[in-house]
Amino acid sequence: MCLESTPEATEEKRSRQAVQRAIGVQLQARADIDAQHEIERRRDFLCDIMQESGQTTLVLGISGGVDSTVAGRLAQLAVEQRREQGEQARFVAMRLPYGVQQDADDADKALAFIQPDEVLDVNIQGASDALLESLESGGLTFDDAGQRDFVLGNIKARQRMVAQYAVAGTRGGLVIGTDQAAEALMGFFTKYGDGACDVAPLTGLTKRQVRLLGQHLGAPAELVNKAPTADLESLAPQKLDEVALGVSYEEIDDFLENRDVSERAFDTILTTYRRTEHKRQLPIAPG
Template sequence: MNDIQQNIIKELHVKPTINVKEEVREIIDFLKGYKYNHDFIKSFVLGISGGQDSTLLGKFAQMAVEELRTEGKEIEFYAVRLPYGEQLDSQDVDDAIIFIQPDYDVTINIKESVDSGVKALNDAGFNISDFVIGNEKARERMKVQYAIAADKKGVVLGSDHAAEAITGFYTKFGDGAADLMPLTGLNKHQGQQILKYLNCPEHLYLKIPTADLESDRPLLSDEEALQVSYGHIDDFLEGKEVPKEAFNRILHLYKTSQHKRDKAYHRYNLPQNMEE
């Protein structure tokens, strides 16, 4: 393992192996601790897509609020379905909700709001591509979650994790925006380990990951979009050797997505090369 790989692993807080039982306890306690430190918070809010990550975090959220209520704390969990029109894998969302058993199962269809925004931009002379519309969907979903959180005195949970963080495979100010990121440090197969331990239906955690943001390429797999497998990403994050082509692709994605992991620049924190 070279220094670059080691530094990335340290930055993203990835453990080479996890104790699943301890990891479950740590993440639930993290969520509970936030409530104890901010008792004015009355809810957790999370969008549920039917994929591995939101299913895992949704289960953690419900487990945390149930424990908190036994400890005398007032808090609820809102699981939010956010389809754009008809969701092709809606059965997986149904199955995830059954597994999570959230306090509230809410559906907000974002199609009308996204389409109206895109139309306004097109009418103003901007050419909004299908890829950019995908980002608009992600940002609209986050906007809806924050609106629900505002009404219910809540905080928004984000399901970003190390295997997405290293590649920047999320929308800036979309699914990359949240108040709490409890899955930080986990990679894909570690998330699968935890879901298996929690008795999640196998088809949910073995499902091919997809952001499903592009209408022209519905259910496009993450790995096809990234041009590298999660297996190689996970191995990289665990300090293992990966094929040179995969190693170079991961480094390229990491470097070109650095702006997503950085805080916004202001006039007093510009990098040296930008000041020259």
């Protein structure tokens, strides 16, 4: 008799499905969405937050990937709606390269599509390198070049957020994050770097759903379908997210949408989810 047909195998499958459902609920993921409704709902969410907070500016770094492209267009639609309501509102998009961005053309295409009110171009290489050099001058040592590069990658991510909050503080603004359910599930963000923000309009969306919103918004197909890369590692430029994660976004999305995934994918995702739990929580405090 095949293992899959035994009572033990059936119970194990039910247990795995229960885990998937529970995690999906926690991350606000849903299997089916109406793209146009989600676009309007998330645009209105940004409008409401601006009204409630009294802030007049939205700030977001544009990388050229689908997440920042979709979030950026939602931000621009939100501030335009606020202005139609007679309120002051502005969206500031930021280019935040480390030196020369290899996929700079994609960032340009994203900005052309988003049509932000203002674009600021801030190169973070000087600040990032200076901090690393100061740390080493202060006595910090690394096990090898790979560890040093990893630390520098997180410095880059945090330096980008430092720049965005500087603009937000100057303009009376809110910083937008691009975190969605797939990245949240895998903890695939830098704590207090790209994981830091005031508002996260893509929350709960799987990667394929972000792409769907991009399609409905009219984003360029090459950006909607672009293979995601965090591009934080200088020793491995343009390293694909799926290579770093060890699992595909298709499998991650299936997990979130409570669809069947392979045992290997399930184990990889669940192990990573548990290991990165601290990233999804507030700082630990005494009870």
